[in-house]
Amino acid sequence: MQLIAAGWSYPEITRARILVAEIEVETEGFRETEWQQSAAIVASEQTVGSITVCYLEQRPEQDEGPFLEEERELIEGIAGQLATLIDRHHAEERERHLSRVLQAIGNIHQLIVRERDAERLIEQACDLFIETRRYTCGWIAMGERETGPAALAQAGCRESDLSDQAVQGQWPPCRSLLLASEDDVAVLDPELDCQACGRQCHQDDHVAVVTMLRHGGHALGLLGVAFPKQRAMADEEKSLLLQIADDIAFALHNITIECQQSRYAQIVSSSSEAMALVDGDHVFLEANPSYRQLVGWSDREIVGKRVADVLGDDAYLGLVKPKLDQCFAGEDVRFEDVRQMTDGGRRVVEAIYTLCSGTDGTPSAVAACIRDITDLRHTEAALRKEKQFIQNVVDTAQAIILVLDPQGRIVQFNPYFEQLSGVPLEDVRGKDWFGTFIPASDRPRIQQLLRAAVSDAPTAGTVNAIVAKNGEERLIEWHNTTIHDDSGAPLGVLATGQDVTDRVRAVEALQASEAKYRTLYDSSADAIMMLAPPSWRFTAGNAATIEMFGVRDEAALCALGPEHYSPERQPDGSLSGDKAQAMIDIAMREGFHYFEWEHRRLDGREFSATVLLNRLELDGEPLLQATVRDISERKKAQERLQTQAQIISQTNDSVVITDMDGRITGFNRGATTLYGYQEKEVLGQPLDMLLPAYASGYFDRVVRGEIAAKGGLERELVVARKDGSEIDVRLSVSVLRDDSGEPMGAVGYASDITERKQYEAELRASEERFRGVFQGVTDGILLADHDWAFVMANNAMCQMLGYGEDELLALGMDDIHPEGDLPAVAEAFRRQLSGQEPRAHDVPVKRRDKSVFFADVNVTPITVDGRELLMSVFRDVTEKRNLQANVAQADRLASMGMLAAGVAHEINNPLAYILYNLESLTDELPRLGAAIKRSSSVPRDDAGDESPEGGAASLFNA
Template identity: 20%
Template sequence: MEDLNEFLSKSKEWFDNLVETIRDYAKKYKESEKWFSTTLSSIGDAVIATDKLGNIQFENPIAEVLTGFKQEESIGKPLEDVFHIINEDTRKSVENPVLRVIREGIIVGLANHTVLIAKDGKEIPIADSGAPIKDEKDNIIGVVLVFRDITERRKAEQTLRESEHNLGERVKELTCLYKLSKLVENPDISFEEILEGTLDLIPPAWQFPEVTCARIVYEDEELRTENYLESIWKQKSNIKLKGEIIGLLEVNYVKKMLDFDEGPFLKEERNLINGITEILGRFAERRMAEQKLKYEKEKAQTYLEIAGTILLVLNPDQTVQLINQKGCEILEEDESEIIGINWIDNYIPENNRELIKKEYNRFINGEIELFEYTEEPIIKKNGEKRIIAWHNRALKNVDGEIIGSLSSGQDITERVKVETKLMESEEKLKNFMEAATEGFLIYDSELNLLEINDSALKIIRMSREDMIGKHILELIPGLDKTGRYNAYLNVIKTGEPFYADDVIQLPKFGGIHLSINAFKIIGGLGMIFSDVTERRNAEQKLKESEKNYRSLFENMTSAFAYHKI
């Protein structure tokens, strides 16, 4: 009996412990269930749990909001009655993800473009995944679905796609403008080639290249893309040169497209077509300016080449930047042999080289002004010297800084030789005039007295100061009434000499008789005269003697005849 009581006592204790353990497990299970429920209800994604038959066992608040069904309504219902999903593009129902999870036993996700149809018919783009719920024996006892509203993400993705598309369109437009700008930078390309290149760039730059065509009308020409068709869907922009319309660019769509800002065209395409015509207009203006500049350069080059003087441009370091054909001819070298070499080192005589270098450097540094006119020798490669008369001026940049010199030079070597000989001749003439006993006068082409020798001054009894520089009519008033004035002018004009043997000078010259010989000289008139007063007096006395003798003879003859009678 005691053994039974002890057994019952121990059994009751064991049973009480078992009940307590069961109660602890039940409490922990409830707490665990509540914890999981609270956790699932608190997460930011929608959660639906089903049994292995696909009937809903749990739905968190986010799932309630998205599906439109409260948990109380959903519990026990098949998933597809609450979680109705379709493909956004095909509008067909999407396979129940629970069935696939149970069938494949793996975690699965919904395809892209899946839309949840809520209780009120609202369509919500979602992304989800489904995972199997397994017991301790790895048997699937249910499925949990986790999904979220991706409306904002889809909007962001759409915005991104639109931005990428728009960016792509802008890149196309900028590429078009960039390629066109590179095209017009080619100095050897013709305007027609520019226009043809522009037509090639247009279709890829527009939003719908496959239906884009274009044409350009320029002056009397019209160029078209190969696929050009007339259309009512077109954009136009004028090509202008200094405000005057010189052409037209027209872009057409060969079929109707969606309407945007300007019919089927974007406002950016309006900016693009205007940008293209602006570039073409600027190119036309630049090409016209280049052609004008080329013409002016060619004209200037022609002047340089036909100029009868050397034209020489020196850099600050004394090297030759430019020399014309005349300069090359005088130096007897090709232009390529002269350009870039130091002018002073190669063409200035050695004895004068260092001084000219020093003075040129001072000029470049702004210390002295450039001599406007100089006569300097240059030396050719063969050692021959030529005398050049230089007219010089400074070359300056826009800031007024000296950047070199421009000189025009005339070869006066032969002139200098002639002048030297002339000086020698003049010296000889001067010596001759001083030694001559006859009077010697030199007049210029206007008959102003330039020179008179001492013998002439003695003959006419005048001082040099009273005569030099005066006109012949001032020296001899009334000469123009005698005929000799015109005779002297005729000598200068024709070169035919004039001779007068008995010229009676004015009383201020002593009333003497002169023998005058006038002849042409370079630049004027030369005159040699002699005092023939004594000769004329002797001749006069001789005539008078002859007259007296004749009269005496006649008287004697008459007397003799009378005597005979």
């Protein structure tokens, strides 16, 4: 401030004051006087303050007043410098604000990705409000019922108010205020509108801001924060809060869906009743284990199969298809059926079909709940005929049923064993089981097991081989039951067996699969490593790990501690060692943890990566598996995308983004300028709102098909602005694709070409005028390229040469000039184009009939439709040359006449003198005078008038 006074003429009486916003700074002794000058401080096109300089005493006014012109410029310059400083300060504040916004969004996204518990999610979200966004306080009340919130989390608030209301089953009053508002975000005065939360909001210029947590049209809860009033008034701050609320609502919805799906999957999977889902084409969408067991198909085999393929055409066409059609028609169906299975068995089932609808209410599938009532029906039959029932069980069982007496002789086995062994029962009934079917090497052990079974010792789960008739060995897992008579004496052993040959082979295949997965582990593009407590050093790593960190081999990888593979500090400033331990603790506690990390290769180069830690147990010992993926290139791509997004947002060209249904999902500033709509007015609306009424359906009729076929389109069309006016635009549309390459929308770039259209119309009119002049002039005009290939000729040129236009344009320069004159003609044109001569005179030109005429030719370079051409203007000078020849002849005759007149003049002068002198002698010498007159009359008759001009004219006329 003291330096300002030194710049004025009278610093000792100069005082200054600066006002910026609510800040006032002035020099000592400042007071407003009538001798003062002021300048506004304008920052970002807004007046934010002023600077005033005054004299405390009057000074004599000079020609420029009390202040010099330089002093007036000086105060304007100081005001400009202050405005620059203020703009710079605002820009720095803006940069810091955007950094905090990006950090907040990133933290919320990380929280959503890793957290799968709703209450922990909202608790940590509230903490992030305080830590990242610097809100005074934040709270989330979760619940869809009007009776009150089901869960509550808060940070920075006075807990008693909100908690008491939650316990009483009441929503905070701000919820009703928000529901009554038409806005998505409500800005409330804590003193007036909300007495139940955010007591911290009572600071000066602080307000409470609330918004609903919504997803799919459902209100999932309420989010409230408090921060300074000026931030609350900013649309950007409201937009950010809405985005955060949408993200949290989306995460809560997903958590709810995951819980519901998990519960549903557990219920369905563990249900003893067979359940399946069939679509409108009668194709299996899903089937639980009970259903798969019921029909004898695996999950891999049944999903995607037609019902007819699984149940058989007879069962499908005879009963199941009509029942499915009946259910899809809107009726609940309940019936019983005897089901023939693919393994040959028959099951009696009770089926209940229920129609399932999609989210839009249209029928989408039939849920089939099938209860196997075979045993029930068999039990009922057994009450009537026990023997028949037992026989049926034996005959239809899909397991080995074998009865041996205490000595090991065969009493009974079922058809399944007959089929498996290839030996009919009647051929071996009463024979020794061991000698007939057990390999000799294993007979002692199996005989010992029989004796144990007869004595009621447990023998379940034993596995041994049997030899079939064809010599093939099959592995059977046995479960034995001792049969007693009424007195408890053993009658024999009932053994049921399952052929586990395929299972054993599956185990062997599993071992092979393990080897295969080991190969996948070794060949994975992601670095996969194992960490063991307590030091959490690497204990193993695949080839990608060794390559990523630049070590020699796995042993070298494990020889170094984790500190060698990370810089000292992470990008947030925390020590890598401390933060790594925190990440490990989370993974051990939660079971997994996903985060980003800055790693360092052995050569010192750093790179960004994502890390997924999974907790494992091996032989009862905890381990961590780390999957690390280098995302350096993705980071660069994200930065490029952010830059592109900013460019699109700020570009003056209109950019409109739609989904595949033609609804607007993006609308930049240039689009607002072009169409007159604000972004919030058009988001979610059909693209047709930007087109005239007669172009309705343009997206479906043209855009969708063309971008699907060609990947984009470019064309000119008419669009409608908000005020109803129509303008011409140039539209370029490209397809947007998701990560899998599938179309997900379109982006259209439009630029106003109204002025260009007007210019083109004017250009066409100008072209018509040019053509009129071009064809109307009497001089011949010929346009040629720089190789002298003719491209255009007017009518006069065609008539001059005797060709039609098409015939003339097929010729070249050597066709319209005599062959012997071509070098001279070319040189004349060259000199004219180089500026050495303004025009080529008397150029010989050859007509179609081989006759030659002479023309003056003016060759000029011109540009036509962006093409550099040469324009030659031919003027026939044949008549002029003839006239000039006549004039030259006349000039020669005139010269002769002038010569004769001169001679006569030279003769007449002395003769006249003589005549005058002789007149005085006339009287004395009449005869002599008459003679002299006779002699002088001769030249006078030949020459005529003595005037040179007269003589020339007489000679010319003669």
